Amino acid sequence: xxxxxxxxxxxxxxxxxxxxxxxxxxxxxxxxxxxxxxxxxxxxxxxxxxxxxxxxxxxxxxxxxxxxxxxxxxxxxxxxxxxxxxxxxxxxxxxxxxxxxxxxxxxxxxxxxxxxxxxxxxxxxxxxxxx
Amino acid sequence: xxxxxxxxxxxxxxxxxxxxxxxxxxxxxxxxxxxxxxxxxxxxxxxxxxxxxxxxxxxxxxxxxxxxxxxxxxxxxxxxxxxxxxxxxxxxxxxxxxxxxxxxxxxxxxxxxxxxxxxxxxxxxxxxxxxxxxxxxxxxxxxxxxxxxxxxxxxxxxx
Numbered sequence: 001x002x003x004x005x006x007x008x009x010x011x012x013x014x015x016x017x018x019x020x021x022x023x024x025x026x027x028x029x030x031x032x033x034x035x036x037x038x039x040x041x042x043x044x045x046x047x048x049x050x051x052x053x054x055x056x057x058x059x060x061x062x063x064x065x066x067x068x069x070x071x072x073x074x075x076x077x078x079x080x081x082x083x084x085x086x087x088x089x090x091x092x093x094x095x096x097x098x099x100x101x102x103x104x105x106x107x108x109x110x111x112x113x114x115x116x117x118x119x120x121x122x123x124x125x126x127x128x129x130x131x
Numbered sequence: 132x133x134x135x136x137x138x139x140x141x142x143x144x145x146x147x148x149x150x151x152x153x154x155x156x157x158x159x160x161x162x163x164x165x166x167x168x169x170x171x172x173x174x175x176x177x178x179x180x181x182x183x184x185x186x187x188x189x190x191x192x193x194x195x196x197x198x199x200x201x202x203x204x205x206x207x208x209x210x211x212x213x214x215x216x217x218x219x220x221x222x223x224x225x226x227x228x229x230x231x232x233x234x235x236x237x238x239x240x241x242x243x244x245x246x247x248x249x250x251x252x253x254x255x256x257x258x259x260x261x262x263x264x265x266x267x268x269x270x271x272x273x274x275x276x277x278x279x280x281x282x283x284x285x286x287x288x289x290x
Contacts, residue, residue: 001264010259013273017264033257039247040250056230061213065216109203110142111138111142131209
């Protein structure tokens, strides 16, 4: 689990989490409070850009971060992309839903191998590889 | 069923995409198109830049997006039945499932990165990884901290 917030808020939370028994609570080397209400100022600009872009009907459903279920409606896709800036990434729930809906192998396309590790965390037996 | 998944920020590394550029001519063409759209040679930073240079927001997000989408473009035999992307990776997923064109998605990713950069300057903040505690308990503690201190603290990634 990753938490996000003001610098002071994260500092207080890390202390409390450790006192409450968390094995670790460590600040990450990131430039800001992504996926939190502190990203609100970025929303208007992204929303305007998304609204003026053509979104086609997808060739296959996308399981979006804020919904963690299959989405195929371009209007819903747009809204979810905008909401994502200030909402949590429900990655574990997304992987669980993909598997529930019939995913039998995962292919990670891009730099690194973090996501296949997270798939394995949900289901150790699942095939998860790099492209 | 095959699910294709696309990474987000944090997965960048110096030299990313270089081999792809050198061995595949259509990949090279797309990278050059991206340089033209962005108005700077992002490939120079991806292939030869330092970790520090790669960590600039205006670079990181488009760099990861380009690596994912161009790699996918060179693998037409991969036809997913479902796609998902982590944070910024959602834009890569939407190119591969043909919702967005390569060009439009790159412009959106670039605008998103710049808007987020501005938000970070307006509202300074950070993130922390929490290990060894139930999600629900972490959420409860975040809520308590918010109420007691009036500072913003929320769950940002379930993984």
